[in-house]
Amino acid sequence: MNRKEDKRKKKSILSNKWYLYLTEFFAGMSVMAVELGASRLLAPYFSSSQIVWTIIIGTIMIAMALGNIYGGRTADKNPNPDKLYFRILIAAVWIAAIPVLGKYVILGISALLIFSVSNNFLIWSAFFACMVIFVFPLFLLGTVTPSLTKYTVESLEENGKTVGTLGAFHTIGSILGTFLPTFVTIPAVGTSITFLIFAGILLLLTVIYFISTKVGKKSVLVGGILFGICCIFGWKSHFAFWETNLTYEGESVYNYLQVKEDENSVILSTNVLFGVQSIRKKDQSLTGMYYDYAMAAPYMAGVEEKEQLEVLILGMGTGTFATQCMRYFDHLQIEGVEIDEKITQLAKQYFELPEEIKVTTYDGRAYLNVVDKKYDVIMVDAYQDITIPFQMSSVEFFTLVKEHLTEDGVMVVNMNMHGNQEGNINQYLADTISSVFDTVYTIDVPGTTNRELFASVSSDLLDVMKRNLEQTKDKELYGMLDWILFQLEEYQAGNYIMTDDQAPVEVLGMQVIDELIGQEVAYYRKIFEERGIQGLLDEI
Numbered sequence: 171m172n173r174k175e176d177k178r179k180k181k182s183i184l185s186n187k188w189y190l191y192l193t194e195f196f197a198g199m200s201v202m203a204v205e206l207g208a209s210r211l212l213a214p215y216f217s218s219s220q221i222v223w224t225i226i227i228g229t230i231m232i233a234m235a236l237g238n239i240y241g242g243r244t245a246d247k248n249p250n251p252d253k254l255y256f257r258i259l260i261a262a263v264w265i266a267a268i269p270v271l272g273k274y275v276i277l278g279i280s281a282l283l284i285f286s287v288s289n290n291f292l293i294w295s296a297f298f299a300c301m302v303i304f305v306f307p308l309f310l311l312g313t314v315t316p317s318l319t320k321y322t323v324e325s326l327e328e329n330g331k332t333v334g335t336l337g338a339f340h341t342i343g344s345i346l347g348t349f350l351p352t353f354v355t356i357p358a359v360g361t362s363i364t365f366l367i368f369a370g371i372l373l374l375l376t377v378i379y380f381i382s383t384k385v386g387k388k389s390v391l392v393g394g395i396l397f398g399i400c401c402i403f404g405w406k407s408h409f410a411f412w413e414t415n416l417t418y419e420g421e422s423v424y425n426y427l428q429v430k431e432d433e434n435s436v437i438l439s440t441n442v443l444f445g446v447q448s449i450r451k452k453d454q455s456l457t458g459m460y461y462d463y464a465m466a467a468p469y470m471a472g473v474e475e476k477e478q479l480e481v482l483i484l485g486m487g488t489g490t491f492a493t494q495c496m497r498y499f500d501h502l503q504i505e506g507v508e509i510d511e512k513i514t515q516l517a518k519q520y521f522e523l524p525e526e527i528k529v530t531t532y533d534g535r536a537y538l539n540v541v542d543k544k545y546d547v548i549m550v551d552a553y554q555d556i557t558i559p560f561q562m563s564s565v566e567f568f569t570l571v572k573e574h575l576t577e578d579g580v581m582v583v584n585m586n587m588h589g590n591q592e593g594n595i596n597q598y599l600a601d602t603i604s605s606v607f608d609t610v611y612t613i614d615v616p617g618t619t620n621r622e623l624f625a626s627v628s629s630d631l632l633d634v635m636k637r638n639l640e641q642t643k644d645k646e647l648y649g650m651l652d653w654i655l656f657q658l659e660e661y662q663a664g665n666y667i668m669t670d671d672q673a674p675v676e677v678l679g680m681q682v683i684d685e686l687i688g689q690e691v692a693y694y695r696k697i698f699e700e701r702g703i704q705g706l707l708d709e710i
Contacts, residue, residue, distance in 0.1 A: 187332075189378075190318050191339045196371050197258070197314040198340035202347030203355075203368040204265060205230050208304050210351075210361040211268065214409040214426040214441055215276050216296040219557040219676040225293065229300040230308050237312015244313070245320035252386060254317040255379045257310040259386075259393045262372035264307040266397050269362035269404030272303050273411055292680055311372075315340060357423050357512075362404050373397055417520065422512035429520050436520050438488050438513070447553070448488035448513075450521045454497060456646060460584050460620040461491045463613060464549060465647065466654050467582040467624060468495065468502070470631045471546040474638040478503055482545040482574070484534035484562070485552035488517035492527050498647060505530070507537045535561050538570045546576050551584040558586075560673040563599060567670075568606040568625075578628045581607070585621040595678035596621055597666050604663035611658040624658070632658065 208226050209218060216222050244253065279302065280295045315336065322332045347368075355364040373393060380386035408419060409426060417436070418429035425440040438448040449457050456462045473479050479502050483492055486506030495502050506529040508514050514531065517523035530537060534552050548571055552562045561567060571581050583603065585596045600623060604610045607625035611632070614621050624631060635655055642648045668675070 187322055187335075190322050191335060193258075193375055194314060194318055194336050195339040195343035196375055197311050198343030199347035199350075200261075200265070200343075200368045200372055201230070201234070201308060201311050202344045203351045203364065204304065204308060206348065206351040206356070207268070207361055207365050207368075208300065210356060210364075210421065210426070211272055211303075212276070212296055212299065215280070216292050216299075217441065217557050219679065221293060221676045221680060222296050225296045225300055226304075229297065229305055233305040233308035234312040237309040237314075238316055240309070241313025242316035242320075245317045249320050251317070251321060251379070252383070254313065255376045256386065256389060257313055258372050259376040259389060261307040261310040262369045262376065263393050263396045263400070264310075265365055265372070266369035266400035266404065268303060268365050270400050273409060275299060275302055290680065352423065356421055360406075360421050362406065366401055366404060369397065369400070418516065420512070422510050424510045425513070427512060427516065429516060431520075438516065438521070448490045448517075448521060450488070450490065450493070456650065457490065457494070459618060460615045460622055461494055462650055463615055463620075463622040463654055464491055464582045464584065465494065465498070466622075466635060466651055466658075467547045467549065467580045468499065469635040469638045469642075469651060470580045470624060470626065471576075471578060472634050472638055473499060473502075473546075474641040476546070477501060479547065480543070480545045480576075481505070481547045481549070483507065483549045483551065484537070485550065486514070486517075486529055487551065488513060488521040489523040489527060489529075490521070491549055491551070493521070493523060496524055496527070498644060504528075507532050507534050509533050533561075534559075535567055535570065538574055541574070544574055544576050544579070546579050548575060548579070548581045549584075550581065553584070553586050557679055558595070558599075558675045560668075560675045561670065563602065563675050564668050564670045564673050565602055565605055568603050572606055572627065575626070578634070579626065580628075580631065581625045583623040583625070585623055586619060593666055593678075594681065595675065597664065598668050598675075598678060599623070600661050601664045601666040602668045604661060605667055610661040610663070612661050613654060613658050623661070 205226060208230070209223060212218075212222055212226065241254075276295075276299045279298050283291060283295050283298070318336055319333055322336060351364050355367060359367075376386075376393070377390055380390045408416075410416065410419065410428060413419075413428075413430070415430065415432075416428060417431040418427070420427050428439045430437045430439065434452060436450045436452070437446050440447050446459070449459065449461075451457055468479055468481070471479060479499070481492075481495060481502055481504045483489075483504065483506045486492065486508035489506060492504045492506055495504060504527050506527060508529055508531060511531045514523075514529050517529075518525075523529075534550070550562065550571065552559055568581075575581060581603075583599070585599055600610065600612060603623060603625050607627060609626050609629050609631055611624045612621055628634075632655065635651075639648060639651055639655065642651070
């Protein structure tokens with residue numbers, strides 16, 4: 171093909187501004203889809219807190235800014251659209267490779283940093299993972315807008331209209347790229363296929379361009395082959411790829427979900443590395459976890475002295491506490507509130523949640539705002555993976571809980587991470603609760619990072635518990651709760667108060683996680699420092 175014919179064909183496709191507008195549209199859509207996908211890719215490893223979102227948004231903005239600068243300069247120096255669509259092709263293949271390689275990059279970076287970073291481990295790990303995985307393809311997509319502006323603006327008389335139209339297509343594409351992954355593709359087909367879908371759209375844009383201009387055939391062929399390989403190995407990618415016996419792994423609008431089963435129990439986790447969100451013991455025994463300790467709350471509320479005890483659980487999960495209460499008492503009326511409907515479905519499928527327990531799909535605080543009913547026991551267990559929703563950690567929230575308790579009602583709160591530093595997250599929570607309730611008791615759950623807190627306006631919680639416990643016939647339950655009764659400590663309140671206006675739960679949570687990680691890796695870090703990588707491998 172001679173140069174004149176080559177230019178003519180390029181001019182032909184570039185003269186069709188609708189194709190260029192569609193390029194802008196799908197580029198904008200893909201950027202937002204990748205951003206949403208990034209949050210879901212990172213969440214099972216680093217949580218979905220505001221801190222992680224800040225890292226994602228910040229790194230993507232850096233990539234886009236650099237792409238804008240580079241794209242503008244290259245378009246002025248060499249306004250060749252082949253290069254733009256070649257960059258889009260590379261971005262498409264890179265995005266398609268994320269489901270295949272992304273999880274290994276995340277764990278590799280985490281493994282390197284865990285022995286070299288003493289503070290803010292999750293923050294640094296998430297930041298470097300974002301930089302390595304997402305900056306380059308979004309840098310390439312950042313070159314689209316200035317390049318297309320160069321190709322579409324023909325005269326100064328219409329440059330405002332043309333640039334405005336490009337901006338409108340980019341914005342509309344970004345809007346769709348925000349809603350489609352969250353409400354359609356991720357819940358329906360998962361994060362991995364979501365990356366592949368939007369990578370495929372970008373690839374199709376380049377295929378149409380290169381076919382119409384009859385150039386870049388080898389690039390399209392190689393890109394298509396690589397995309398096909400990524401589809402084969404990435405369409406059903408597992409976040410916890412080292413697990414071989416998962417009963418269920420999937421995603422909802424809110425969470426990564428993992429159900430694991432062995433001969434003794436069934437477990438739900440919303441994070442591949444941290445914690446157990448719900449558990450069912452197959453022999454119907456006590457769990458050995460904080461759910462057992464929370465059983466003290468019905469006794470503090472006089473469960474053996476009332477004809478019916480009204481119980482509300484905010485953060486129902488798969489119903490471990492509710493099922494356990496139903497097992498020991500036949501006169502409890504239990505309601506649950508769970509924001510993630512998929513978890514409720516898993517509760518019925520894998521965790522034998524009794525049909526008579528009503529579960530409302532709603533935010534816990536919003537639910538309290540719309541009901542007038544009072545309860546004898548309200549359990550607050552509203553963790554999302556390893557973070558606490560800030561709106562359920564403030565004075566205003568706990569005041570709302572208090573207003574929905576009976577005069578002798580009891581609130582029990584699971585505090586997931588107890589740290590040793592002054593001003594840790596549990597100190598903030600306990601001080602905040604103490605500013606609302608007259609009586610507060612706490613107890614640590616041995617062998618875990620959990621602490622249970624019991625609060626009431628009544629001052630005789632322990633006397634009521636002791637009196638009701640004497641009527642318990644189950645010896646195992648009695649033995650555990652009798653021990654708990656004498657281990658409970660009355661909380662001495664401080665001045666660490668959280669409000670709706672100021673509740674830094676993400677920062678406080680990260681501090682405790684750093685402390686916990688530091689304790690776990692201290693032993694292996696010492697081996698690494700003394701004997702190097704080989705010594706570490708020998709020990710593992």
